[in-house]
Amino acid sequence: MILKFRIFRYDPEKDDAPYYQSFEIEADPKDRILDCLNRIRAEKDPTLSFRMSCGHGVCGSDGMRINGTSSLACQKLAKDFKESEEVLIEPLQVFRVIKDLVVDMDPFFERYYSVKPYLITRTPPPDTERLQSVEEHRKFEDAIRCILCACCTASCPVNQDKATAGYIGPAALVRAFRYLFDSRDEGREERIALLDNKDGAWGCQTRWMCTKVCPKEIPVTKEIFEIKKRILESKKGKK
Amino acid sequence: MNFKHDIVIVGAGLAGLRAAVECVEEADVAVVSKVLPTRSHSGAAQGGITASIGNEEEDHWEWHMFDTVKGSDYLADQDAVEIMVKDAPRVIYELEHMGVPFSRNKDGKIAQRNFGGHTSEYGKKPVKRACYASDRTGRVVLDTLYDQCLRHRVKFYQEHYVLSLVFEDKKCAGLITYDLSSGELNLIEARAVLLATGGCGRIFKTTSNGFASTGDGLNLAHRAGIPLMDMEFVQFHPTGLYPLGILVSEAARGEGGILRNSLGERFMERYAPTVKDLAARDVVSRAILTEVREGRSFEGGYVHLDLTHLGEKKIIERLWEITSFVRIYLGIDPVYEPIPVYPTCHYLMGGIPTDTDGRVLQDESDAIAQGLYAAGECACVSVHGANRLGCNSLLDTLVFGRRCGMAMKADISKIEHQPVSDEPLEKAKEMLAGLLYHKGYEKIDVVRRNMQSLMMDYCSVFRDEEGLKKELESIRSLKMRFNDVEIVDKGKNFNYELMEAIELGHQLDLAEVILLSALYRKESRGAHFREDFPVRDDTNFLKHTLVFKGQEVRYKPVVITRFQPEARVY
Missing domain, CATH: 3.10.20.30 (Beta-grasp domain)
Structure with a gap:
């Protein structure tokens, strides 16, 4: 052809x-x-x-x-x-x-890094592996398919709008989700503090473009919603 | 520009990043990569990492060692293999502690699955030894190590392409890089340089390797006078997606997938009666191509990999990525239809000779090349010998990447920065100007496609003297044509044409080294099968090939400790 x-x-x-x-x-x-x-x-x-x-x-x-x-x-x-x-x-x-x-992908990777994309632990690890049930693993399994291609962030109307361009974007939030919902992670409070602001999880306006374009079929918008829910739950818990 | 670091690592794949993580707290470490981090080819590894942690069934490092040695067709150095398999459980737990999201079994432990050539009780039956994260194991380990590097503030020179290694007073003192984003040349001085640049599958027409796998690091070392070891041993993975060559993980067979010919026969029963579809890769690749030659394949020369009996749940859960590839590229759903597969160039067992701490060896007496290290696919320790087993490559990168990091940390206290003259930078400038402003007429793409077809036709799974000799002549004439290659792009901003020309120069040199090594090894062992010498010959060829600059071929003995060579039957 x-x-x-x-x-x-x-x-x-x-x-x-x-x-x-x-x-x-x-x-x-x-x-x-x-x-x-x-x-x-x-x-x-x-x-x-x-x-x-x-x-x-x-x-x-x-x-x-x-x-x-x-x-x-x-x-x-x-x-x-x-x-x-x-x-x-x-x-x-x-x-x-x-x-x-x-x-220029530098700003993308900087924002990615801003969510602390690594396991935060305080309890010393055992001699072998930490245990994690199949169900606990499944919670964040979709998120580990992310390949950091930036298609989601580039398509996000919030990131495209100059007035809200400070939003860290869906890709960084997917990685934040991946650690926030990993049962081995002990950094929930500092993660929530990083995400609970207008350029963090609340920057998302649920426009679904990220989910639509994701080449790895990650339910991005849904995961951002789960982050928001967890932020609210943790505030409720504190009261 | 001039830069200076204690340690410079070339390559941001698993070996390079693992080494960086190891030494960053005690040394000033920089990583140079021609692609952005996380784009390295380690990320394409699917199936898993082997370790005898026995989460599913009884396993022992001695069994793992035996399988690896047998898989290597007895060419691996057994001291190195022992180090690797004994260290494997520690590697897995370390990765888990770093956060790698391994798939889990019902006890909440790391899940393990079958992989080709991995057995219990010295070959009696397949054993579940591969630890995995669905079929994206390489990618999640790469991401985890990259995150550790960011956390520890490793300096990255990303999209910098290494043009040459700098030697002063016979010690490696740094390297010259070309910054793709500016076209500028840099001298990066170092007390230790680690080559972790991966393989060279792109020399062949059909390959699972990414575009960046052009073997630059191998040839940079070779040009600097380092011999290359066992280069005739190039692995063809049995199940490349037809016709693209994209990897369909051995995990598909590990989970129960079956290879069938056009008559619907499970033909591996004939070639490997005990472990069948889970035989070593060289055995399965030859079996597939034998079926093709004898007329029991589908039109175009492929066979079927049948997963349809596994059920959708298992396929989606454990083989998500390959299911997605098959759907996207062939429009076939592996849940309901078999996958067309044929062998694809996958891995280089040979490479830059090193000791078990990654120090580069410059001759058959094992003299050390000061300041230079190698790890991962570009290195040859040798743990894979004549054929690598699945899931032993990630293990290799992680075990020897770390050991290399430890060795560099220890060695730099004894190595001072060497004063570097202007000569290496001037030479690199001349080389670039020569390429850019030489009035040429040959096209990079034409010369490259010619080379890839030749290597596929005469130097892939089946080889013979006549074909190898003929091809050697053809490659040498392609090298002459390469001298007249034309570069249209004269710009300094992301001039990929210029980089590809330099890569092609490396590829042609390496093709010649592979052909020479293959021509001189008049026997069949592992992935090297000579139709004119179809039998393994331990009397004359139980030894490592070394090809020196100037195409001199010499040999060195294999280290044999626990397992004496015996007939290799699966």
């Missing part, structure tokens, strides 16, 4: 402003969009820049907007777009564009 692409281009080294460039390539219906982008680089324009690593939806490198939706280019196939007149490829929103589809 012939597939037409319209791709966002911007190299601050030589371009005054971003522009869109069109390409047409021959693609197998089962080709990944990532394969198509690589073919464009190989056959048409080697200066096109985008990140990639594993190529099958595990590393989280190739998040970008495909026909307006934040997705992983390695998870979308050419045949998914056979009805499209052209496939529009743009960088993730929210983040600063460095070149073409490469965006």
Whole structure:
């Protein structure tokens, strides 16, 4: 099949402003969009820049907007777009564009780190493993599928709005959920203190975009709701 | 720019990060990675980590050791294997204490499952030895170690690509990096440099490896005069998703999945009567391709991996990721339909020779290359010999990554920073200018695809002298063509074309080393199968291959302690 692409281009080294460039390539219906982008680089324009690593939806490198939706280019196939007149490829929103589809991920990882993404414990560990029941594990199992691709944060209307851009975003909250609901963690109070503010869990306006775009099918919005619930429960407990 | 650290680690996968965590409290540590952290290929590991903790059934490190040695076709150094398997339970508990979300059994302990080649009582029956987190074990361990690095303020030079190692007075004194975001060159001086750069599966056409697995670290060491060991041993994983080559974890068979040919036969019963589908990977890959050759495969050359009898609950709970891959890429639901699979290049058993503390060895007398260390897939300790068992690779990265960290911590008190001349930086500048401004006409992609097809056709699961010789000539002529490669992008901002050209140079060099090693080993052992020498030859080849710069091939003996070589039957 012939597939037409319209791709966002911007190299601050030589371009005054971003522009869109069109390409047409021959693609197998089962080709990944990532394969198509690589073919464009190989056959048409080697200066096109985008990140990639594993190529099958595990590393989280190739998040970008495909026909307006934040997705992983390695998870979308050419045949998914056979009805499209052209496939529009743009960088993730929210983040600063460095070149073409490469965006600055530093602020993303800084916010990620701000939720203390590690197990907090006070009780010394036993000689072997800490016990955790299958049910306790299941509580946060969806959340550990997160690959930090940033598709959710980039699609979140709250993060996109300049007035509320301080919101730490759904990806950081998923990781916060993962530790808050891990039965081995003993940092509940400090975690709740970090999350109980307008740029924390309360920044979420339940707009569902994160859940809609998540390439790993994590119920993001629901998990943020669970965090809010836990914050309220802990306040109630204190009274 | 010039930077200076006590310890510089190249590679942010499991081996590199585990080493960083080990020494960060006592030394100034930096990690250099050509991709962003958490994008390293360790994250693609699915199935688990082996340890004889016996949570499901009786197990002992001696059994684990025997299986690993037998799996290696007796080429692994048994002193190193013993260190690894004895340390395995500690590794698992340490990860659990750090927060790794292992799947649990009904007692609330870490769950364990079967994996190929892992048995109880020295080969009698399969044993549940692999500790796992669904089928995303590598990713969750990588995330956990990255979080530990952040917590301990490890310095990251992310999206920095290493161009060369710097040696002064025969000691490794640092490295030169190319900053992808600015195009600037940096000299990073160090008292100890650890190469933890992973494998080189991208030399082959069909591979489970990520785009970054181009073997840079292996060849940086080789160019600096370090021999590469046992490079003929390249593992083909039996179950790559057809036709993409994406890994379908051995956990699928560990959980009860069955391989079937086009006649519906469970053909592994013929090749491995005792453990059947849970034989070692080299055995299963050869079996699949034998079925293909004898006409019992599906059109295009694949077989079926059948999970349909396992039931949706078990498949979703334990094999979520691969179920998702199969649905996305093939539009098939493995709950109801078998998965088309064929062998895919997966792992390099060979690599940079090291002692059991990760110190790089520069010849067959085991002389140490001062200041240089290696761990993980790019290193060859050797614990995997001629064929690695599933779930032993994560174990290798964690055991030897840590030991390497401890060795570097201890050694740097005796190593001073070497004064570094301007020469390495000038040479790197010349190299870049040569690539960028040379008037070329060859395309990177064309040369690379040529190399990948050649390696697949002549140097994958089945090999012979005629094919290897022919391919060696072809690769050498590709190297000539590479000299005329054209780089269109002259920019300094995320110039991936330039990086890929440098990677291709490494890949071609490594292809030649692999071919030479394979050509000279006139026997069949583990993953190296020579159709013209189909039998293992312990009299002449129970030894490690070393390929030196200038393509000189030499050998060194294998360390045998507990288990004498015997016939390898599963």
